[in-house]
Amino acid sequence: MVIKNPVEKAGEHTLGVLYSNGKVRRRREWRGIRDTLYDYTRWLYLVSILARFVVKPRNVKGMFRYRWMSNYLAVMHGMDKFTIGLRDEPLRITHTAMNFVIADVTKAIDDCFRGDRRLGNDRAFSDRCVLTDENAMTAFMMGFPNVKAILREVPTMFAANIFNQNSTTHYLDVAQEFGIPGDVCPMPEAEAGISIDDDFCVLGRCAVQVNTTCDGSLMGNGLIAKRLEREYGIPTFQLVAPMRHREEDVQEYAAEDIRKAIAFVEEHTGQKWDWTAYFESAKRVNDATRKRIEQLEINSTDYPQFFGSVFSLYNDTNYMGNCGRNADFVKIDKKLLALAEKGVKNKRMAAKEYRHRCIVWGVQPQYCIDMLYWMLQCWGVVPLTDMLSMVNTRMIAEEDTPENREQAYYDMAWLNENMIMRNRTHGGYKVLVDELWEFCEKMHADMVMMWEHMSCKALTGMHGQFEEQARAKGIHLVWVSHDLCDPRVFSRQAIRDQFSSYMRTVMREEPLDPSIEVLPDNDAW
């Protein structure tokens, strides 16, 4: 059912005028006086975050040492991608969530440089740090309030790619020069390339790696660990997350390995596991879970408020990178929910028309391309949720009792197994295929935008099943192929063309804003 926005959108209507052939946009969007001024104040806030970062000499030194730092020249550009066409509550929600993520990443880079042997070389700080994977759940750190989990790959690879689509190409080239084939997932491949190129910060007392999302990710770890151990003397622990994570008969295995990981961190950092800190964190994990479920309920109504890439990006950061350890997320969660409730009460819409309700599935490149906002503004297709946001909904034990201390290992293991992406790409076809149709029903979706990451074997291995089952259920399934963070394989326009072609040929629809159907942004950051 098509829902028309009764309120005419203030400001710019044809968004195509903002795009240029260069790296950046011609100008920022005019959103009417109120929302433009709001956006401007948020811009000032981001400028202040970056200014505080840049005044530290070691950070300037870092800018000259690490290639990936150049991607952070594009922070504001990245922010503009996520707010395109937004007004009112959706705009405020996006800024609240995304600004917090940017502040968090800035702090992560600052921490990396502080402990880095090449830059800050703060040994006392470095000795309190444990390196962890970018895609790993940090649950095993919930009871170490005095130890810092450094997700070294987040600023180096993942966040950098949010701001600049070309951030990984150099590292992919390095990895392939050394012999990794070009057909593996570019994400772990780029991380391996960073390690080969010696472009990671070197810090930490020890490292914990997890078999996160895929075989490539698991295998890349060994290569990175070898350099950490043999060149830099940083011992690594490989934490197991079983593949068939829904099965009861793997939980004991997973819990036992969590015990070992904790013992490893204790042994190397000299810090003892703190149950009080753990259960405090557990309460925050549950709080975040409840809020996420409420957000999804709001998105199940006719007036979704918190959506697009930022929805999953914020949830990823909160769910995995934070995992209840930072109390600041609770305040942000509360603020986001209040804004979303206000938005749904006022029936706020982010486009002039909602034509289709869409679930975004598959392994997504949507952080480095403003695809989900584009779908909304160009075709009136509302992205309700995405695969990466459909993670744990189970509450974990949060009271400190002897039984719950035992249960805690199972809870941490459960969270670890249910890291984003892998909780869907692994664990059998039911979690990937069958549950998608359940979500379609719950969220009243008539369309699925299926990101087909050409190097993700877990997903493409179910291609035919998705196709046949969607047809049988009468759900529009739009395949959109891409190669995650390698824009040389599928350009942004090639990605958009696949969607537009479906909308024109199968749905027989015309765009809401034809000015953005084709955009000259292939060379843009």
Added chain:
Amino acid sequence: MSKTLLRFFLKLFAALFGLFAVTFVIYFFNLDMKATSLIEPIFLKHYEKIPRKQYV
């Protein structure tokens, strides 16, 4: 006294308004990103020159 104060506030207001006008122009015309996009190639050239110990 009140005139001095008024003059001070006027100057402060003018300064703040000037600051707002300048930053708003930078913001609206995306001058910040246009400037950093010019810097990026210089950095990329610099990174190529850094000696690196590349190995598996």
Added chain:
Amino acid sequence: MRDLKHLIYFENLLQIANNELITKAKKDGRICAAYTCENVPEPLLNLGNAFSIRLFAPHTGSMDIATYYMTNLLCEPSRALLERAIEGGFNFADCVIAPDGCTMMNRCVENMELLHTMEAGNEHFFHQYMEIPLKGDENGVNLCRIQCTNHILKPLHEHYGIDISEESIRRAVEDHNEICRLIRSIGEFRKEQYPRITGYEFHVLTLATYVCPKYLIKDKLEETLEELKTREPDDKPWRVRVLMAGSEVDDSGLIKLIEECGAYVCADRFCFGSFPGREPIPLTEDEDALTQVCRHYTYMCQCPRMMNMEKVYGRKQYVADLAREYRADGIIYEQVKFCDPWAYERLLGSAMLRDDYGFPVLSVDRPYNIASSVGQMRTRIQAFVESIEIKKIKRGE
């Protein structure tokens, strides 16, 4: 050398998945437990009345239907197996037991299940998916034991009444060990300067032990071993000796091609090769047999998915030790295209074997069926052989 008496017999067994011995075993009323990964403890599929068959797809040509279901981005073995299953080539199986090992093989079996490729006419048919240990430790042994109980023993017993007692497991392990000892004894001849068995012949024999009911080929293996003891080797030396490590080699043509280029394949450390797949399982009376089998598979496993660093480094040490024991001049790290685990292992393995252990290494990817890439592969092998020869000349050998 004179041809081995049973070589053609064994070669013929490898021409189709549903070979004559499977038909015979089924006629004998036996239950076929099919599997797809070497991490499945094989003796447990050979309990009582059951026999194990490793699924493979010889002479694979078109994979169009499987490519529709899994795209052309998945590795060829997984697509070849699915295609063969859809064609009905595995209809002899009474169950499929697949570990969630590498993602692609797991998806292959899931598609087999969803497409109901094998169960027609067999109401007892079942699919089982196992979790397999990711680290070589006691926690992994415990997991392996639970998984084998829940996903192999119980279903075999419940669906087909297979005897899963301690005695039955011990008997199956002893049968398994006999085959392993035969293959290992035959393989020992590869250490000789003038080996009396080629790498190709050895591969045919080894592969047959995975894809045929073992009890039906044991006599011919014994006869072959006896024959080898008196077989006269060629007096012409091989140009070089190489060890092969990597993804599964289901196509003996690849080994033949390498040997045609003058490189003797003296050791096989690939999935479903004899190292470590044909390592006998020692059993003691101190512990139940199931746990000992699981311990053997957990610690012996050389799968690249084993991720603890002892295993990561240990795998390279294992290859280096084998290469020295079998006097290899060089190592070929091969990978079936699109195989993620071996893509990374090939890089790290080839780098470490070259830099840390001093072996010349060829790192190469290949199709499942070598017939589609003979020219390219031959060029790579020839260049590798020549490079080793040049090194030998420089060393004055």
